[in-house]
Amino acid sequence: MTNSIAEVKDADVIFITGTNTTENHPVIGAMVKQAVNKGTKIIVADPREIELANYAEVYLPLKPGTNIALLNAMMNVIINEGLQDEEYIKERTENYEEMKKIVMEYTPEKAGEICEVDPEDIRKAARLYAKADKGSILYAMGITQHSTGTNNVMSVANLAMLCGNVGKESTGVNPLRGQNNVQGACDMGALPGDLPGYQKVNNPDVIEKFNKAWGVELSINPGLTIPEILNHAHEGDVKLIYIMGENPMVSDPDTAHVKESLENLDFLIVQDIFLTETAELADLVLPASTFAEKDGVFTNTERRVQRVRKAIEPIGQSKPDWIILMEVMNRLGYNKTYNSPKEIFEEIASVTPSYGGLSYERIEEEGIQWPCPTQDHPGTRFLHKDKFARGKGQFQAIDYVPSVELPDEEYPLVLTTGRILYQYHTRTMTDKTEGLTNIAPESFIEMNPALAKELKVEDGEMVRVSSRRGEILTRAKVTDTISNNVVFIPFHYAEGAANVLTNAKALDTKSKIPEFKVCAVKVDKIS
């Protein structure tokens, strides 16, 4: 997030797109509603009529995968009506004219047709957002999990910059990170192209710095992303995978392909707290400890580095992951030892500029938001205050391109996937709490009453859903909160698993994110 969580409450207008906030970031969702009660206006653009849509001044039920057309049309209205922030554009951005040229082609009428929304609502949304003094945008996987994910994100940034809505309190672009420590894992360089602090592997100065810090000769070969790792395993080029705390058998697209890839390995190591669907395939399983059994830090979605503290002793012979990793390193001949996570954190701070000023002592009472380069730096509540990290904000001219797999005669419906309040990710943790399993016991497919009628399917009936990858059985949930010809399945469940259907081949060219939010399926009545 460029802003802090609490700043949500002081925005004048919040544009919410591709995040079902009250279900997936419930406490932020509650704060959005607190803001609405105090007078904040919200705009919601989402294919599903999520809870926050009920609070929205304007609700745009756009067709999945058409975000860029919508955003371009909003900018079209803003420029045509002279609502853009000229001064901001002049002083802090570049490439405005290029962007404008493309945006001018996207009239609300044209976008209305692509997105299947009322052009008047696009105008209303554009005006509302552009006229806000403090305009904030919240988004999540509904923006990023597309073959055009990177462009979607840049489009969002275009809109914010056009209105001067970046770099102020309660005013910014705020991606909400799904899992507790996605932010931290990225910050720490659990990415093929980035060392800790987003220092690039392909920068010789960076490599030299880390060679010195770690006393080794680092590889400068670019690494593989998860989808590529699986593909290479499938081809037989990757022979051994060491998985810590992930469950790709449920979380990744195209389960059949994932399974074949993992089975094709010479050796698979899985380190986890339970015998997950992925661990079942492993040659060696290592028992890890939960968050309650260890010390460390997580970095939340507002970049706040916060302490995790050991409350109980490790269960059974399980060990905290940091101890396992250290012991593996030592056995492999790298002799560095750490007595505690605190010592690891000190090393992190010494090689990661944005964490440079952080220490366990400083974050004891309250976490600190990075960047925090020095010991006397208070941390950063919102980013891009006087200028962008890279100098000038770069507008990008972005055209709308349809999703990779569109509905056709054989597979006439768009499937979009996501999460629900009462489950979490692949359920390895939430399925151990009875109350949650009682409320949300099994996979389901949301469909519009019109579609249900056409299929002669009743609410609660089991149906067969198939795509080019495979088929599943799941229960119909008939609801008018989803548009006709779109269906939604939560991806949590291994039984009736949404990712049997999703498309692993449709990846964003830059981020390699799979297109979970759009693939073509058909639904059949079973009997």
Added chain:
Amino acid sequence: MISLTIDGKKATVKKGTTILEAAKSIGIKIPTLCYDPRIVPHGTCRMCVVELEGSNKLATSCSTPAADGMVVFTETKKTTEARRTVLDLLLSNHPLDCLTCEKAGDCELQDLCYKYDVKESSFQGEKLTAEIDRTNQFYERDPNKCILCGKCVYVCAQLQCTNAIGFSQRGFRTHIAIPFEQDLDASLCVSCGNCVSACPTGALIPKRKEKFRYWETDTTRTTCSYCGVGCQMDLLTKDNKVVEIKPAMGTPNEGLLCVKGKFAYNFVNHDSRLKSPLLKKDGKFEEISWDEAYDIIVEKINDVKKNYGPDAIAGLSSARCTNEENYLMQKLMRAVIGTNNIDHCARL
């Protein structure tokens, strides 16, 4: 800024600050039951009354703004009497159940009765007997223990913003209910438990697997391990088990949690936790020691490295693990094994 004197001590505060907050700022704690800094003051319980110099009437400190030159007394004969009367009245319709009440040791009503020596009520009257509502999956509502402080209603309406519950009827029969007198499971309630965390008495109690008394537990402040909001919370533990979770005030969650953070901790002590390293032999897992496991890892990694090079090895790190662990995982892959094939599920 304005200055006032509280129990002989000087406090300097911003205009608009209540007497209660002013007292807090100089370390004086005025007893309360219905007060919550996050909700609009409503002065329902009258526990927080204080004496003001030059006034005969007691003032509710939670809703009276501090004024320049004010002289406040927080514990006087008059306030003690007033508080005893409040407690006396509350107890007139409250079961004296502290021996077995789950809330004992963490109950504000119990603590205040102890402080002001109120053993039982002097009022002899009809006591309500209402059914306990056990229909919610995660907590129970015992209307007999409810003191009608209103916190749960206001927390649900003003902070969680779900408006699942409200006041129903008036006078003696007043109670907290959901519209049309239905059970909790029929309400809009999303089981966030924020009302449960705020309730000062045993009227709202989490359903428990373990029996424990609050004085037997240890408390550890930590960060929620579910979503990216990073709520701060206290784990209550007993005998190496997590027995309850309470939200922390302050950034970023301001005392709120969701159903997962508040109630979904059962996985930690679950029977099916992995408890030893497992090696697959002929399609079946067998328990092995850590030493054996490490030997196998070293052998396999060295083999693959020798025959196919380091880039035939890949690591999947985890958005569920700590920064320190992610740091070590990528360091293991890069510095020790020699490949940049390291990623995690940021995209999933």
